[in-house]
Amino acid sequence: GESVGLHLPTLSVQEGDNSIINCAYSNSASDYFIWYKQESGKGPQFIIDIRSNMDKRQGQRVTVLLNKTVKHLSLQIAATQPGDSAVYFCAETSMYSGGGADGLTFGKGTHLIIQP
Amino acid sequence: GAVVSQHPSWVICKSGTSVKIECRSLDFQATTMFWYRQFPKQSLMLMATSNEGSKATYEQGVEKDKFLINHASLTLSTLTVTSAHPEDSSFYICSAEPWGRVRETQYFGPGTRLLVL
Numbered sequence: 001g002e003s004v005g006l007h008l009p010t011l012s013v014q015e016g017d018n019s020i021i022n023c024a025y026s027n028s029a030s031d032y033f034i035w036y037k038q039e040s041g042k043g044p045q046f047i048i049d050i051r052s053n054m055d056k057r058q059g060q061r062v063t064v065l066l067n068k069t070v071k072h073l074s075l076q077i078a079a080t081q082p083g084d085s086a087v088y089f090c091a092e093t094s095m096y097s098g099g100g101a102d103g104l105t106f107g108k109g110t111h112l113i114i115q116p
Numbered sequence: 117g118a119v120v121s122q123h124p125s126w127v128i129c130k131s132g133t134s135v136k137i138e139c140r141s142l143d144f145q146a147t148t149m150f151w152y153r154q155f156p157k158q159s160l161m162l163m164a165t166s167n168e169g170s171k172a173t174y175e176q177g178v179e180k181d182k183f184l185i186n187h188a189s190l191t192l193s194t195l196t197v198t199s200a201h202p203e204d205s206s207f208y209i210c211s212a213e214p215w216g217r218v219r220e221t222q223y224f225g226p227g228t229r230l231l232v233l
Contacts, residue, residue, distance in 0.1 A: 034221065
């Protein structure tokens with residue numbers, strides 16, 4: 001994903017509803033994807049990851065879907081709670097690019113707001 | 117487990133001074149650490165990859181003489197912003213990759229907010 005722009009997209013959902021956050025990635029060589037949650041003034045917090053040999057992975061209240069054909073990633077959060085309010089970023093990297101470890105390329109981010 | 121700390125959490129300095137930021141992996145060893153920068157309402161941008169015992173690798177557009185990185189041990193990497201200017205004001209975040217688990221989850225520090233007056 002390309003990190004540009006001064007304004008983050010915002011998604012507002014009612015408490016208890018499910019939310020879906022989408023991310024488009026650009027590097028077809030990327031084979032490892034991660035979703036992070038970032039609260040104001042804090043570092044990113046790992047939520048869930050998925051490798052390119054999978055198209056779905058579930059965690060506690062979260063599900064990540066990967067569509068490699070259209071280079072799309074989504075994060076589903078079930079039964080949202082006030083504590084889910086944060087900015088969510090997708091990140092991508094290539095595990096097998098050779099040499100040493102690679103840094104992550106972050107998407108633009110989505111600000112999730114939970115309405116009471 | 118897998119806790120990464122940063123120090124200081126915030127710093128205010130005058131233009132022209134140098135600022136050192138520390139990144140420590142507290143309960144694991146990390147041969148590779150990464151430094152990111154985040155401007156307000158924007159995403160994280162990778163600045164450089166810090167490798168223990170060798171020179172850092174900088175991303176395109178990042179001045180290596182301005183952002184000095186030292187990774188002297190398996191648990192500590194430092195970023196020094198030399199001759200800081202107001203445009204360097206940003207949120208600096210490091211991450212660490214546990215040794216032996218290459219290209220798996222990176223663990224992020226809490227970030228350091230730098231304000232240059």
